[in-house]
Amino acid sequence: MAKIKKGDLVQVISGAKPERGGDRGKQGKVLDILVEQNRVVVEGVNYVTKHTRVGQTQRGTKTGGLETVEAPIHISNVALVDPSTKKPTKVGHRVEEQTKDGVKRTVRVRYAKKSGKDL
Template sequence: MANIKKGDLVQVISGPSQARGGDRGKQGKVIEVLVDQNRVIVEGVNYVTKHVKVGQTQRGAKTGGLETHEAPIHVSNVALVDPETKKPTRVGFREEKVTKDGVTKTVRVRYAKKSGKDL
């Protein structure tokens, strides 16, 4: 089971600080999870400039130039944000019994662990 999923709120926990032009400390929503590469794309984090060759659409409008978009960041460099405290936290799993249509199943559920500092 994955610790981080699409739509989660995460915080960058490594790299240069924002004072030095980096992204550490920024929070954003996960746009995409690249499972095979162990990377995630986070909204508003790790912007890169891409040079796109000039072309034309069928209407005659010019396309291309400089585009900025989010690049992937390694999953170990982000931490899930606890929805209650809005601070980065570790992820745990617990088994819960779920009853649906009279059938009881045991499923694994993610939860945000509490750290010693937050208590």
Template sequence: MAKIKKGDLVQVITGAAQARGGDRGKQGRVIEVLVEQNRVVVEGINFVTKHVRVGQTQRGSKTGGIETHEAPIHISNVALVDPETKKPTRVGHRVDQVTKDGVTKSVRVRYAKKSGKDL
């Protein structure tokens, strides 16, 4: 079961500090999870500059120039944020009993473990 999913609030726990122009300590929502590469794209984190070749659309307007967008970051460099304390935390799984249409079923559910001082 995945520890981090699309839409989760995560915090960057490694890398350069914000005072040095890095992203460590910043929080953002997960836009995309790249499972094969073990990477996630986080909103507002790890901006890169991309040069796009100038072209034309069918209407005749010019496209291209310099664009900035979020690049993937390794999944080990982010931690899920506990919704109660707003601090990074570890993720656990537990088995809950779910009853639907009179049928009881065991389902694994994610939960935020107790967050420490700073993770």
């Protein structure tokens, strides 16, 4: 079971500090997960400038130029944020039994472990 999923609130826990132009300490929502490369795309983190080739659309308008987009970062450099304390925390799993339409099922559920100090 994945520890970080799309839509989770995560915090960057490694890299350069914001004073040096880095993203450490920033929080954002996970936009995409690249499973094969063990990377995540986080909203508002790791902006890069992308050069796009100039072209023409059907209407004749010009496209292209410079655009800033979020680049993926390694999944080990982010930590899930505990919703109650708004601090980074570790993720645990517990087995629960759910009843749906009279049928009992055992399901693994993610939960945020108690967050003490900042990771």
